[in-house]
């Protein structure tokens with residue numbers, strides 16, 4: 001049986017970062033890019049360099065440090081954007097410029113205010129210009145799914161003639177449906193005369209929950225590159241989720257006669273990392289990577305599974321890197337078992353980091369009977385979100401009741417200074433956040449706060465996530481503890497520390513020099 005190789009183009013760092021409220025620092029992007037390289041994606045779209053100096057720096061950093069996948073950068077169909085993209089990609093081992101322009105009449109009339117002829121010419125000019133710098137150029141017809149099919153054929157033919165090596169068909173607003181999208185891909189294959197000189201790619205959004213289904217329909221009709229993001233992050237309802245696409249192709253290999261080059265055992269780890277760094281928590285029923293994806297609740301299912309896993313399991317948790325371990329880690333476990341588990345979970349860490357994590361693991365094991373793999377993943381990921389500690393939480397006390405306002409007091413250390421503050425609040429979390437704000441001398445705009453148990457049980461580790469905003473920039477923070485108030489305080493302080501590191505803003509009088 002002939003199996004077609006499908007390229008995975010990951011856009012977590014570009015379209016994924018367009019998720020409202022998500023803002024990743026260059027270092028965090030590099031961390032995700034490393035996970036994508038381990039997954040063996042074919043292309044990493046690292047950003048949109050013209051969008052901001054931060055995005056330019058992040059693309060340059062990914063380009064300079066990641067080997068294996070091709071590194072792509074987005075550019076509108078103009079010289080300024082393409083110049084910025086090529087400069088950011090300068091150090092890439094393998095570079096792709098991805099240029100785009102909208103082709104639907106809605107976009108032409110109301111957004112670009114251009115005629116079809118002008119768009120056609122600009123698309124061709126942009127591709128030709130980009131090809132002067134790199135041999136790998138992708139062209140996207142934005143809003144392709146709402147464009148006139150014959151005009152689309154003309155634009156793609158012109159783009160390929162100008163040197164595009166990949167032509168991408170985006171369902172920009174998640175409007176299409178599997179039958180229609182599959183037919184569009186078949187139509188392009190039939191009617192774009194030079195189509196065989198380019199890879200056909202698709203880029204689907206999930207506004208109607210069809211992004212993965214539409215992408216698979218495109219594959220069934222000859223698309224050989226799919227664009228996607230980890231956890232389905234992206235503009236509005238997000239993009240096609242990579243883990244779903246890859247596992248659908250993997251699980252139904254015979255049906256699709258297609259396969260990706262993804263190391264599926266890295267999926268779970270990458271998903272947790274992206275969730276931690278973006279602050280976007282997954283619903284438990286999320287396909288493939290949600291907490292319940294491999295859980296069997298009802299008796300009939302449990303009975304079936306006990307007899308044979310295939311009765312109710314179409315894929316195995318191990319295939320996405322969730323391990324079934326017989327060694328239970330707890331407070332009597334030693335460094336060797338802990339280090340071995342880290343390795344099994346795919347974390348190759350230097351001995352200093354392992355030592356730090358082992359200390360945190362022992363503290364956790366003192367408070368918790370059993371430490372599960374998810375607890376360990378959470379410890380590793382929170383370590384990755386650590387920012388320079390302008391402020392460190394030394395202790396906190398909170399008093400709350402259902403009759404009176406909650407009060408909180410905190411002690412922070414900052415260099416050799418010790419700061420103590422107290423505040424009342426509307427509940428214990430509000431009280432401790434207000435006390436922390438007073439202690440750092442800043443007024444914080446809290447945009448989002450979430451709390452979740454990492455595993456089940458009354459001694460479960462609580463994972464708090466906050467998002468704060470300053471000068472239009474968002475900073476996420478994470479905190480872990482078996483005490484949910486402490487987890488919340490740590491998350492708030494983590495976000496504040498990140499904000500101070502980036503903005504360089506000076507909190508009122510608590511620290512000497514520039515903070």
Ligand SMILES: CC(=O)SCCNC(=O)CCNC(=O)[C@H](O)C(C)(C)COP(=O)(O)OP(=O)(O)OC[C@H]1O[C@@H](n2cnc3c(N)ncnc32)[C@H](O)[C@@H]1OP(=O)(O)O
Pocket residue numbers: 015018048050051052075076077078100101102111112142172235
């Ligand atoms: C479908 C997608 O996901 S597309 C990618 C979306 N991502 C982003 O927008 C990233 C963040 N964006 C930004 O930082 C900014 O919008 C920038 C830097 C890209 C542009 O900023 P500004 O120059 O201030 O322009 P603004 O965003 O207000 O308007 C977009 C301009 O680009 C033009 N434009 C839009 N798409 C294209 C295109 N593909 N090719 C050429 N020009 C385009 C618009 O017509 C408009 O032009 P005008 O300024 O002459 O009216």
Ligand SMILES: CC(C)C(=O)C(=O)O
Pocket residue numbers: 015074100140141142143168170171172173203205
């Ligand atoms: C830039 C393009 C590919 C895009 O993100 C879209 O159309 O959704």
Ligand SMILES: [Mg+2]
Pocket residue numbers: 015170172203205235
């Ligand atoms: Mg998109």
